[in-house]
Amino acid sequence: MRFAFLGPVGTYGEQAARQLAELEEVARPELVPQSGIRAVVQALAHGSCDAAVVPVENSVEGGVTSCLDSLWEHPDLTVARALVLPIRHALLGSGPIEGVSEVLSHPQALAQCSQWLADHLPRALQLPTSSTAEAARLVAGSRFRAAIASQQAGGEHGLLELAYPINDVPGNCTRFLLLRRAPRSLHGPMASLAFSMHSNKPGALLEALACFAQRGLNMSRIESRPSKREMGEYIFFVDLELPEGSAPLEHALEGLRPLCAHLALFGAYPITNLS
Structure with missing residues (x-):
C-alpha cells in the first residue's frame, strides 16, 4: 500500500503514517512524501496513493485549516482511523545556539514554541516553511539558521540538537487522520x-x-x-x-x-x- 504524507522524510506526518500503517496491519507500506497537505489529500483523491495521512487538529493551536478545507473539497473520501501523536519539538542547527539569527519551521510548530523562542531567541527572525522536516533540510550547513523539528529530522539531515524539548506545552499532541477511498462505516467510537x-x-x-x-x-x-x-x-x-x-x-x-x-x-x- 502507498501512504501519502506531508514530507519530506522526518516529519511528524511520517511518524504518524508508520504508526497508522502498523495499526492497519500493513506489513510493508510504501511511504510517499508530498509537498503540502492539499497535495497529500489529492494524491489519494486522484488515485496515485492508496491512503493519506493528514494532521487535523493540534492540542495547542487547534484545527489545521488546510486539512479541513481539503476534506470539504473531497467529501467522497473516508476517515478510516485516527491517531493522537505526542509532539516534542527540538531546536536543530549546524552551529552554536548563540549564533542563531533565523528560525525556520512550519507555522504550527513556530506557534507551539512561541514562548520558548521569545525567552531564548527573542531577536531571531521566524521564517515559515511547508513542514518541519523541510525546515531541517533548509538549515543544514548554516551557522546562523536553526530549525524547529523532530529529533528524527535532525538525524536525517545531520543536525546538532541545540535544545530539547522546546514546545511551550508539555502535553502538546496532534491528531492525524488516515484517509481512504472506501465505504464509510457507521460503527466506531x-x-x-x-x-x-x-x-x-x-x-x-x-x-x-x-x-x-x-x-x-x-x-x-x-x-x-x-x-x-x-x-x-x-x-x-x-x-x-x-x-x-x-x-x-x-x-x-x-x-x-x-x-x-x-x-x-x-x-x-x-x-x-x-x-
Missing part, C-alpha cells in the same frame, strides 16, 4: 462530519446541533470555516463521540439532512492515543 446551512437565520445552527443532543451524542469538537463563496457563509466541522451501534448516528443524520444545504459524513472510526 468517533465520527466526523461537515455541513453548511440553507440560510443564515437566528437559531439555524442551534436547530442543527439539537439533532445530536436529542440522540445523546456528545460533540468533542466543532469548528467553522468560511465557505469561500460569500461573506457570512460557513461550513461546520463536527466530531461526535458514539455509543455502541449505528442507530443514534443514523437518526441524527436523518434529522440533520433537511436542515443542511450540504452534508458530508466522513465516517465513524477507531482512534488510538499514543500520548
Whole structure:
C-alpha cells in the first residue's frame, strides 16, 4: 500500500503514517512524501496513493485549516482511523545556539514554541516553511539558521540538537487522520462530519446541533470555516463521540439532512492515543 504524507522524510506526518500503517496491519507500506497537505489529500483523491495521512487538529493551536478545507473539497473520501501523536519539538542547527539569527519551521510548530523562542531567541527572525522536516533540510550547513523539528529530522539531515524539548506545552499532541477511498462505516467510537446551512437565520445552527443532543451524542469538537463563496457563509466541522451501534448516528443524520444545504459524513472510526 502507498501512504501519502506531508514530507519530506522526518516529519511528524511520517511518524504518524508508520504508526497508522502498523495499526492497519500493513506489513510493508510504501511511504510517499508530498509537498503540502492539499497535495497529500489529492494524491489519494486522484488515485496515485492508496491512503493519506493528514494532521487535523493540534492540542495547542487547534484545527489545521488546510486539512479541513481539503476534506470539504473531497467529501467522497473516508476517515478510516485516527491517531493522537505526542509532539516534542527540538531546536536543530549546524552551529552554536548563540549564533542563531533565523528560525525556520512550519507555522504550527513556530506557534507551539512561541514562548520558548521569545525567552531564548527573542531577536531571531521566524521564517515559515511547508513542514518541519523541510525546515531541517533548509538549515543544514548554516551557522546562523536553526530549525524547529523532530529529533528524527535532525538525524536525517545531520543536525546538532541545540535544545530539547522546546514546545511551550508539555502535553502538546496532534491528531492525524488516515484517509481512504472506501465505504464509510457507521460503527466506531468517533465520527466526523461537515455541513453548511440553507440560510443564515437566528437559531439555524442551534436547530442543527439539537439533532445530536436529542440522540445523546456528545460533540468533542466543532469548528467553522468560511465557505469561500460569500461573506457570512460557513461550513461546520463536527466530531461526535458514539455509543455502541449505528442507530443514534443514523437518526441524527436523518434529522440533520433537511436542515443542511450540504452534508458530508466522513465516517465513524477507531482512534488510538499514543500520548
